[in-house]
Amino acid sequence: MTRASVKMGGQAVAAGTSKTILLPVPDTSLRQGSVMPVHLFHGRREGPSLFVCAAIHGDELNGIEIIRRLTRLKRLKQLAGTLYAIPIVNVYGFLANTRYLPDRRDLNRFFPGKEGGSLASELASVFFENVVRRCGYGIDLHTASNHRKNLPHIRGDMADAEVLSMAEAFGAPLALDMAPMEGSLRAAAMESGIKVLLFEAGEALRFDEFSIRAGLRGITSVLESLGMLPAGKRSRKRVPLQIATDRAWCRAPASGLFRATARLGQHVRKGEVLGAIHDPFGSRSADLVAPKDGMIIGDQSLGAVYKGDAIMHIASFDAPRQAQASVDEYSEMVMDDRRAR
Known part of the structure; x- marks a missing residue:
């Protein structure tokens, strides 16, 4: 029919x-x-x-x-x-x-x-x-x-x-x-x-x-x-999904020019310095410090920041090493994948 x-x-x-x-x-x-x-x-x-x-x-x-x-x-x-x-x-x-x-x-x-x-x-x-x-x-x-x-x-x-x-x-x-x-x-x-x-x-x-x-x-x-497309001829590799248990924005403690030392996708520890905020005339003003253990899943690209600006988004996981491994493996798989193109 x-x-x-x-x-x-x-x-x-x-x-x-x-x-x-x-x-x-x-x-x-x-x-x-x-x-x-x-x-x-x-x-x-x-x-x-x-x-x-x-x-x-x-x-x-x-x-x-x-x-x-x-x-x-x-x-x-x-x-x-x-x-x-x-x-x-x-x-x-x-x-x-x-x-x-x-x-x-x-x-x-x-x-x-x-x-x-x-x-x-x-x-x-x-x-x-x-x-x-x-x-x-x-x-x-x-x-x-x-x-x-x-x-x-x-x-x-x-x-x-x-x-x-x-x-x-x-x-x-x-x-x-x-x-x-x-x-x-x-x-x-x-x-x-x-x-x-x-x-x-x-x-x-x-x-x-x-x-x-x-x-x-x-x-x-x-x-x-969902059964809307047939599976490909080759099985597609997947990494274990890591669900965040908590998340928080790391906010600028002072205004000035921000230079990051941590990068997107990096696992950080509570209290770790993620970058420094200087005033425009060269003297150091403040460190940006991680509020908790976790992975940086979002950041901002502007150099000039104001006190209270959301600078880095940190997500916490029960298995931080597995989360880091999943991100690294996923990055390689996506760039090597030919099936979805």
Whole structure:
């Protein structure tokens, strides 16, 4: 029996085909018409529905490239179920090279949105009602905010068995078991029973090849684990997932110019000096000291800092040596992998 077609935006997509649907979103001030492109792949065989989205924050570029590469995979011809790939959710922020919407709102605080509300609410509603509600699963791609960089890691509700299974399948070495922020896509999806992973890697306004490969590798692995894609001819190696037990930001104790001595991905001890903050005239002001044992999973790149600025993000693990080994092994596997390209 032939699988039924799926309809979106007034168009039908037959089983075994794909189509790019242009969802209308509120106009810019030029009133020339704005759209959110959705790449819809409708498999011949029955299976789950999953969305992959990027650029909810308009300056986060890695996810856009991950989805570009995903939609060009020949393997998608073997897809079971339905895949929705949305490279740019916040089209306004993307055009302006900014994280936010034109009214300075953060789109990821307005889900599920509503018609007749603010621009953020309208845009969130278009995405949530037309894409997210159709799916049982989702992967939300992010980078760190401006002037910061994140080590590749997963965020999600690790107490949920299905989310944990997705996280393990994704293959990233580290995960943060985090409750979602109110109004975030993940929070709204959870309330609707949709299982969502958030992948963090890299920095805003920059393409990072390692993060891109890691994201594409992870998404295809999740599709395989859900039965949406057949397993590859070669078994894909995975590292043991390390779930953080705690995390904290290391904040600047003084204003000045910061020079780091610790690096992203490094394991540090409580009280260890991570760098020094000098005043602009050369005298030493203060050391940046680790508040706890853990691994640096995020840092900032600006030289000039103010007292209280979040400089390094440290996550703690029950098995710190295993976490370090997982990160190192994962780095080698991602750069050597050919299957996800």
